[in-house]
């Protein structure tokens with residue numbers, strides 16, 4: 001902003017005052033000009049104010065807004081006001097400014113900040129609402145799954161296969177790597193302790209039992225939640241924002257059958273398989289520590305592993321992973337369908353799908369632990 | 376309208392998406408203070424051409440000058456400077472969904488002017504008033520109709536009173552009255568501030584009432600099939616593709632194609 005005044009004043013203070021503007025009256029000097037409005041009136045106390053624009057060669061809408069503000073101030077102070085030297089084109093710009101819109105109140109009010117008590121209440125209500133929505137969605141989904149089981153031809157198998165690839169095949173490298181390292185670390189850490197008792201061989205049992213019963217299903221589920229649950233939510237959420245879901249409905253498709261069922265079926269088929277791979281990779285990690293660090297032979301390690309795990313462990317682990325798959329895919333779809341608004345809502349849905357999935361995984365796992373304890 | 380020479384010059388522009396050549400060797404100029412309309416059938420490359428001109432997509436071949444600067448050779452920083460003098464309305468409005476309409480319009484003002492908040496607010500209200508959206512500053516884009524989003528996008532495009540405005544189908548989704556009001560707005564901005572307007576539109580009213588010059592693109596020709604004053608072209612052109620467009624006719628060939 002220039003230090004000098006962007007205008008000159010002619011005439012006598014207290015009498016007819018002319019404000020002569022020249023050059024560019026634009027957004028660049030709008031702030032400067034506007035801040036001087038009061039001082040123009042205070043220091044020159046015009047009885048009549050004329051603004052001479054003959055020398056202005058560029059007037060943009062902000063410049064015009066300055067003129068409107070000046071006139072408003074003149075009116076407020078009951079000073080007669082007029083413009084001179086305005087070309088027809090510049091009048092056009094001035095006429096674009098609608099005084100009413102300048103003072104128009106907002107039709108929607110910004111959300112005012114809530115007190116702590118209100119926040120607590122709203123939080124509780126939305127948590128309950130969320131549970132309600134998840135439960136009713138699960139019901140709907142279950143119904144549609146049963147329907148699909150009875151009408152296998154209506155399932156979009158091409159989509160199922162493509163999601164099996166995305167969730168399973170594409171997820172295998174990361175599941176494998178993490179499980180392998182997990183097995184490696186577990187074997188290494190436990191070997192430090194077990195060595196002291198000469199119980200090296202039990203490293204194999206420890207890795208096998210921990211992975212097959214607990215960690216395999218949980219690690220796989222958490223990775224699938226992060227990779228695929230979020231992708232489901234983002235995909236459906238974006239379709240929702242773009243009204244694609246509405247379009248599906250209008251064309252007579254059930255969005256549930258069309259979008260959710262293939263994802264759920266694919267997850268149900270593929271997550272248990274991933275879980276099996278996860279355990280195998282972890283056992284391989286343990287095996288490496290066993291063979292290289294504990295002087296076990298490959299044969300004894302595998303022998304001990306087979307002895308340690310029972311069929312019951314494997315089935316319970318697989319059933320668990322099946323339930324995890326159900327929860328992850330259902331939550332991913334539910335969060336996607338819940339999206340209202342724009343891109344940020346899709347982001348929120350994605351985050352919330354992962355958080356809710358992991359929470360559910362823990363809850364389900366605890367439930368299984370209790371149930372299995374009493375069987 | 377002054378005749379200072381071209382503010383936009385496109386020379387030998389070729390645009391390809393993979394093997395699909397959308398525009399082939401297109402050249403034209405836009406003069407300062409002109410209302411310049413790009414027209415042509417759906418999918419002929421109008422939106423693509425706009426994106427090329429403002430430099431958010433790079434051409435396969437050809438050069439584009441804006442105010443004498445070859446934008447195809449600029450780095451990001453230099454392009455940004457050019458973008459500050461440009462306002463663009465995207466075909467899909469492209470409003471930021473996480474911000475209110477008011478915030479969408481005030482974003483460039485707050486970023487590039489350093490004005491105090493209340494000045495920004497009144498400029499925002501003024502711009503929203505110009506597109507008949509007074510009072511909608513606290514609404515989110517998802518709470519507006521398609522036509523309202525378009526108008527909010529126009530308000531955002533002209534937030535800084537840019538010297539050049541690019542409007543991609545500004546009147547799509549607007550009723551005839553609002554559409555005519557938009558024409559008045561465009562004309563007044565053009566005459567009063569001298570804003571150069573490059574407009575993609577199918578609206579014949581707009582084309583005949585306010586545009587100075589047009590180019591017509593064609594999908595098969597992959598380029599310009601007509602250029603000049605639309606009022607003259609309507610009567611004088613002997614290209615059936617051009618006269619059909621202006622007179623809203625369907626050629627025999629297309630009719631056959633539809634029935635078979």
Ligand SMILES: Nc1ncnc2c1ncn2[C@@H]1O[C@H](COP(=O)(O)OP(=O)(O)OP(=O)(O)O)[C@@H](O)[C@H]1O
Nearest residue numbers: 392395397415416417418419420421422423424466
């Ligand atoms: N990102 C892209 N990738 C591949 N092809 C594209 C892409 N964008 C546009 N096209 C192709 O370029 C051509 C021109 O598209 P463009 O959006 O410019 O059309 P348009 O003239 O604006 O049409 P409309 O009037 O329907 O908006 C189309 O054939 C389209 O298939």
Ligand SMILES: [Mg+2]
Nearest residue numbers: 421422423466
């Ligand atoms: Mg387009």
